[in-house]
Amino acid sequence: MFNSNIVAFFALATLVGANPLERREATNVFPNPPTTSSLSKPITVKAGQTFTPPTAYTRYDRGSGACNGQSEGGDADAVFLLEEGATLSRVVIGPNQSEGVHCLGSCTLDHVFFEDVCEDAVTIKQKSGTSRINYGGAKHASDKVIQHNGGGTVIINSFYVEDFGKLYRSCGNCGTQYTRHVQINDVWAVKGKNLAGINTNYGDTAKIRTTKVSSVSSICDKYTGNNSGKEPTKTGSGPDSQVSFFRTLLAEPLI
Numbered sequence: 631m632f633n634s635n636i637v638a639f640f641a642l643a644t645l646v647g648a649n650p651l652e653r654r655e656a657t658n659v660f661p662n663p664p665t666t667s668s669l670s671k672p673i674t675v676k677a678g679q680t681f682t683p684p685t686a687y688t689r690y691d692r693g694s695g696a697c698n699g700q701s702e703g704g705d706a707d708a709v710f711l712l713e714e715g716a717t718l719s720r721v722v723i724g725p726n727q728s729e730g731v732h733c734l735g736s737c738t739l740d741h742v743f744f745e746d747v748c749e750d751a752v753t754i755k756q757k758s759g760t761s762r763i764n765y766g767g768a769k770h771a772s773d774k775v776i777q778h779n780g781g782g783t784v785i786i787n788s789f790y791v792e793d794f795g796k797l798y799r800s801c802g803n804c805g806t807q808y809t810r811h812v813q814i815n816d817v818w819a820v821k822g823k824n825l826a827g828i829n830t831n832y833g834d835t836a837k838i839r840t841t842k843v844s845s846v847s848s849i850c851d852k853y854t855g856n857n858s859g860k861e862p863t864k865t866g867s868g869p870d871s872q873v874s875f876f877r878t879l880l881a882e883p884l885i
């Protein structure tokens with residue numbers, strides 16, 4: 631017969647193991663990279679693996695001249711490619727690159743700092759599932775920081791963003807469209823246009839809470855997206871049934 635205390639203990643241990651994330655305030659103090667590694671091709675982090683550099687907060691880039699403004703690149707131009715279930719931890723992405731991190735499946739970024747975003751910082755290509763971007767930061771994104779092209783959910787926790795166009799955008803005109811969800815928790819945003827952009831016609835949702843903003847024009851913009859490559863139409867801003875803003879205490883556990 632089971633002892634109920636033991637069952638409760640194991641249930642708790644399982645929960646803690648599944649979600650070791652602590653809510654905390656975002657920090658605007660970026661690490662000072664001890665060294666720079668200029669890659670001739672992206673590093674692929676295999677399914678389910680974690681990549682942490684030999685020296686924490688090594689700066690990775692693709693060499694001088696690698697940022698060509700807003701010209702759209704592909705996976706080959708990324709610094710890191712994360713396969714399904716891969717984690718990238720404690721790295722700095724330098725200015726000399728164009729495509730940052732591409733997640734080919736659900737991924738986790740922990741303490742990843744983008745010093746000067748070029749095309750975009752993170753591109754999410756998962757078909758479904760949840761990707762998490764925890765604790766890091768990004769500066770100087772003339773357009774998007776997190777581009778969600780695949781499906782599923784993106785959760786952004788305790789992230790600092792400064793001088794940016796959009797922190798998150800659900801792709802407005804990708805050839806294959808999905809219903810996408812975003813949660814933005816405990817983010818600190820300074821000087822930007824928009825925290826989130828979603829396509830309401832595809833059923834997207836955005837939940838934004840405990841976010842500290844200064845000089846940010848809009849929290850969440852709504853669009854009518856399409857799958858034909860046309861420029862999507864902006865239809866308004868939240869909150870409403872698809873866009874919710876909450877103010878909660880940091881002590882409240884994350885889901």
Ligand SMILES: *[C@@H]1O[C@H](CO)[C@@H](O)[C@H](O)[C@H]1NC(C)=O
Pocket residue numbers: 666693694695724725726
């Ligand atoms: C980036 O490349 C430029 C040359 O294009 C170089 O001057 C600069 O030092 C590089 N930055 C870093 C952080 O390596």
Ligand SMILES: CC(=O)N[C@H]1CO[C@H](CO)[C@@H](O)[C@@H]1O
Pocket residue numbers: 831854855856857860861862863
């Ligand atoms: C499917 C869909 O909603 N398509 C839209 C794509 O964008 C164009 C231009 O903004 C709209 O007119 C379409 O309705």
